[in-house]
Amino acid sequence: MEDERKNGAYGTPQKYDPTFKGPIYNRGCTDVICCVFLLLAIVGYVAVGIIAWTHGDPRKVIYPTDSRGEFCGQKGTKNENKPYLFYFNIVKCASPLVLLEFQCPTPQICVEKCPDRYLTYLNARSSRDFEYYKQFCVPGFKDNKGVAEVLRDGDCPAVLIPSKPLARRCFPAIHAHKGVLMVGNETTYEDGHGSRKNITDLVEGAKKANGVLEARQLAMRIFEDYTVSWYWIIIGLVIAMAMSLLFIILLRFLAGIMVWVMIIMVILVLGYGIFHCYMEYSRLRGEAGSDVSLVDLGFQTDFRVYLHLRQTWLAFMIILSILEVIIILLLIFLRKRILIAIALIKEASRAVGYVMCSLLYPLVTFFLLCLCIAYWASTAVFLSTSNEAVYKIFDDSSCSLTAKTCNPETFPSSNESRLCPNARCQFAFYGGESGYHRALLGLQIFNAFMFFWLANFVLALGQVTLAGAFASYYWALRKPDDLPAFPLFSAFGRALRYHTGSLAFGALILAIVQIIRVILEYLDQRLKAAENKFAKCLMTCLKCCFWCLEKFIKFLNRNAYIMIAIYGTNFCTSARNAFFLLMRNIIRVAVLDKVTDFLFLLGKLLIVGSVGILAFFFFTHRIRIVQDTAPPLNYYWVPILTVIVGSYLIAHGFFSVYGMCVDTLFLCFCEDLERNDGSQERPYFMSPELRDILLKGSAEEGKRAEAEE
Helix, strand or coil, X not given: CHHHHHCCCCCCCCCCCCCCCCCCXXXXXXXXXXXXXXXXXXHHHHHHHHHHHHHCCCHHHHCXXXXXXXXXXXXXXXXXXXXXXXECCHHHHHCHHHHHHCCCCCCEEEECCCCCCCEEHHHHHCCCCHHHHHCCCCCCCCCCCCHHHHHHHCCCCCEECCEEEEXXXXXXXXXXECCEEEEXXXXXXECCCCCEEEHHHHHHHHHHHHHHCHHHHHHHHHHHHHXXXXXXXXXXXXXXXXXXXXXXXXXXXXXXXHHHHHHHHHHHHHHHHHHHHHHHHHHCCCCXXXXXXXXXXXXXXXXXXXXXXXXXXXXXXXXXXHHHHHHHHHHHHCHHHHHHHHHHHHHHHHHHHHCHHHHHHHHHHHHHHHHHHHHHHHHHHHHHCCCEEEEEEECCCCCCCCCCECCCCCHHHCHHHHHCCCCEEEEEEEECCCHHHHCHHHHHHHHHHHHHHHHHHHXXXXXXXHHHHHHHHHCCCCCCCCCCCCHHHHHHHHHHHHCHHXXXXXXXXXXXXHHHHHHHHHHHHHXXXXXXXXXXXXXXXXXXXXXXXXXXXXXXXXXXXXXXXXXXXCHHHHHHHHHHHHHHCHHHHHXXXXXXXXXXXXHHHHHHHHHHHHHHHHHCCCCCCCCCCCCCCCCCHHHHHHHHHHHHHHHHHHHHHHHHHHHHHHHXXXXXXXXXXXXXXXXXXXXXXXXXXXXXXXXXXXXXXXXXX
8 A cells, every 4th residue: 555655646746846835815705506506596595495494384283173173272363362272072082083184183273271170971961060061162152052063063062071271272180099990080971972981981091092192291391391401401501612712722732631631530420320320330239120021011101110210220331331441542542642642732732722712613604504594494494394284074964975075165055055954164284185295205305405405505515614714723834923913714705605516516516415315214214114124124234324425524534625715726626535545544534634633522421411410410409509409390301402412512512623723734744744745845834843753753654563463
């Protein structure tokens, strides 16, 4: 391989150029065609958004809909003070029709509050409770019919059952008392036709109805946890941001010490995690039910149940132990390479110190990504709610017109009403048969594709900007005197003015791969029910291949953007030059690049682990800042996971600046070795400290590689 590099198998090494002083300022626009495509795509994306916002109605997601297609609890409507949806016969919600059309084949009305007592229509009509009962009848109900006619026409429910609101819908308040299932204080109920039935029948029907909305129930409980813990989550994220900023500042002045402190702290944090898991595992010994296996327990929406099992803590302990052993072994075998990587991190710290505003640039990337996410999410919601209300005929008897579409305004006088006297024209679902409605799936795919394209473009813009600023630092012969004024803003301006097309090109390639992965995931979900093993194997292979392809493209794009920032060449030329440069220095890549990535990963784990442990002890009431500060929660893992994920994203944002700086300095170092020889006529641009340890480390790795060959 060494001979191949010398003979130019991976391109021609750079020649000495006395005029080259870093990022080229006299450059031209690159990949103009792709820039035009991006602008046209953005115009089309805006048009899709306008169409979606014109036809969509997000209220369909937020508010339940009654049998007339009217929203419950919507301000400015006649149902403004009626936020809950009441089902006349909840048992019918167990029908397979619910799974197909998400609408129960029973009358539904909006009510101010759910029933709080057991009452039949027959009993209520002959008592003082009739005024209370009438609020659960259809709007405008008048008591001028017989009992049979009222129940036949579906004007009132046959029976009221004590209910509780769930996701703005009234469901029976089922509970157990001494092993007996009850609704309110009843173990049986009257079906409205004079016969009494066991509550178990109602329970089974209600369970099936609840199963349709089980995911929504979980989502609502999670949402409730967020509403009472959001400020504590923000405090946790602020702590993570402060720790990340403090770590980066200390890294600027104490890079070597901070890296070793980081390594030791990660080992200690993992060690404490292992100790805590062992203590919980030992504490549960002998407790009733703690020896139940995870397989026997199955999936439970209340994740706290798993923490009462010894097997859970044993699994956590094994995972942390394996991670601890892997990190220790890597540190032992990479100890010399870590010293070299620390030197590169020290140089990166000096570069960041001279371009301090680079630490704030992740906020710009974060803001632009938030805009992309907000536009994508709002467009997706409006597209998914841009269907029209579809009404269908519902009939409990064997009517041939059942499930046919109808018009609720003309249905009472229509021929269908005469053919099926007991039928009702009721809201069924949201849909449509127009060309726009048939194109909704394609518009959703276009929406997702544009999100990937624009998000990758924003990330690419940040990488080119940081690379241009840090390259200006490296190629300054007398640091920091030769460093240009405002290097970050200059790099940002060059990227937008000259290389929007190149950034769009790289982002487009990555977006195509990502949208293909999304489609594969969608197809995989559709094929899960199939028993075709070949199709499943093929799908798994495709998903694996495209995952690897995405990782490779991200790596290639990152280095191509560095070359674009330095030389101003188009995307393909920059990608080729970066790839060949890395291949000509493949040993140094193995020595430095991945080791520094490993060290930065340890830094992220340290911050995330510290904040995660603090959040765990706080939300589980193990520690208290002041008296009773932790709010009561349905699932305490909700804020803990949110804090952990948010802390990782914050730490990743700060460390990404250092990561981009290290990658830029590394490519510049490889270029510097090819252009110059360290003599007075062709001096190196790297600092003396970096030159001594990098050249010495690279020479040792080269000798080791030659000895192995």
